[in-house]
Amino acid sequence: MVRIRQWGWGLGIATVTAVTAFSVASWQANATPSAPPSTPAAAGGQARVSDPSPVPEAATGTGNDPLTTGEVDKARAIALTPQLAAEAQDVTGKAGPEYLAAELDVDGSRQAELYYYDYKTEKLFKQVVDLKTGKLAKSYSATGMQPPASPQEAKAALELLVADPAGAELKEAYRKATGKTLTGTDGIEPIAHIYTAKPADKGASQCGKSRCVQLIAKTADGHFINVTGVVVDLSGRTVAHLK
């Protein structure tokens, strides 16, 4: 059953809240009302939904569509200004900021918000790229903000932990779980939780200003090792015990 619908975007009420009203859309039925469904319920009373075949990803999105791969690539090229590329540092100490995430701006306009971390200044950058004009629309930075870690940061944290005496707990747990000796970081997939110290926490009070993670290690055969009580400070490249 194919039904044609007409879609209309419009500003809703123009009241004191007009600034937020542009997210309001009206989805209006065409003249034909929905006919009662013939029998979407197949034998046995099991209701069904449509099952469209996957289509190749579009180059660009519309409205509330997720950012496409093409849009993210385009936005990253614009967001990484020559200055940021030259002056910022990633988790490994290389030039250029650590790329973290891309989000669709929820204001209703189609903009990509790209987040980067600069290990040199301990600042989180938010680069807002207007996908229509292809321009960097806005740029913000602040210290003390720590969104989730990139895969590269999780890997760097694992390397720091394994190289540190505090990694003994992980190595022992790995030996118990797999019967093998852990050498280097092969055979482990790290999962990183950002750690931010709260006033009453003990042991790693710099975390929050610094970028810190706690690690969960997943072994090749699917065991999880929870490295409790240890925090890896990616900014200071140190490992600290909580207590």
Next chain:
Amino acid sequence: MTYRMFTGAAAALITSAALAVTVPVAAHAAPAAATPCGAQAMVKETLPNGTTWQMCWRINDKAGLVLSNVFVSTKRYPEPVQVLDSIRLAQLNVPYDNGDTEYNDLTAIGMGGYGLETLTGDDCKGGSIRRGSDGGGQPEQRDVLCVSAENRGLAYRLHEEEWDDEKDEPKDTIYSQQGHDLVLRTVSRLGWYEYVTEYRLHDDGQISARLGATGDLAPTEYSVANNGWPIGKGAKDYATMHYHNAFWRVDFNIAGKGGEKVEQYDTATDGRGTMTAKLKTTKTAIAKEGTFSRVNQRWWRLVSPTSKNLDGHDRSYEVVTTGGDRYEGHPETKPDITFSQKNPCEKWASDNASDPECPLDIQTVVDFVKDKEKLSDPIAWVRVGFHHVPRDEDQSPMPMHWQGFELVPRDFTEMNPLTPDGRSGVNGNQYPDE
């Protein structure tokens, strides 16, 4: 609270006009007007009773599944009417009872991106797996959303007895109707725990939001008898008790008009009638931001200031929530519900510190409302807690545990949207003169 400037109405007009000329990506849907999203990001399904739900979905790296532009139409009321601007998770705080471990699963690791599972096996049995972006920094197209229609048992039953004047005999009609839900779900895997984000859109207009927890218990979280539970042989290893404090962010946009009013209703005993206690229900308008908690016989609703049903009643949705277990360890996990003025800087119910455009000291729902701003565009932050006391059966995998709440239409339509034709005249007092 107000602290981030919006783009402003002029910019909004431009955006709106620009969108209106965008041709949707959809090949088969293809109306030549703009849509809130393309065909791949849209779910639009008609349930057996004739109710159609339509919405856009996407994955946010932190929140996971986000539903937006949620509209409903029914056989009786075929015009689609908007219910929600959006709904999504707003935090999942997991503190362990020994005080040594705590996770903020949305803001410190994220339900989308690499945390999001590709669906397989029985994940979407009987449903349709939809492919889309996983919301990661380097987004991948994966099979991440399950859309299915599921029986929800008896929607209603009525045994009607009439006198058939023509045949001069009694006539029995039994109205008995199976109900269905349109179900959208994703799975996120954060270490050993796996979380199911689920929205059930019922054919009578109700929406259930819930979070399922499964996977495995934390492998190395063991403590002592007063904050753990012995699992495995004997009483040697006490798996640590912990909380799952889930928050949802709900943004209504009833009939596309926005600006909902928030009301609280309380019922109290008020003397006696001729047979039993008299109860009295009073309404309190919530005109300003604040945090609220349930007591017996209390509930809240969000009311459209302008949109009415055909009986002339203001359309509204009731938030039906128990709050679940209340975690006393944080100020922000105590209230059951928070109503705040919509603000783009207020993204996460706690640990709200990941946007350099925004202040660093507005970190929780409690901070969102501390200046008691006037509510003209309310956001509802709904908290539901679960104190997880491990048990032997949690190994392994852990049986699915659900926590969540309901959004129930109140006067959204002037009658039950599933009313069968034979009952369509039954609206209001049938015997007004008696």
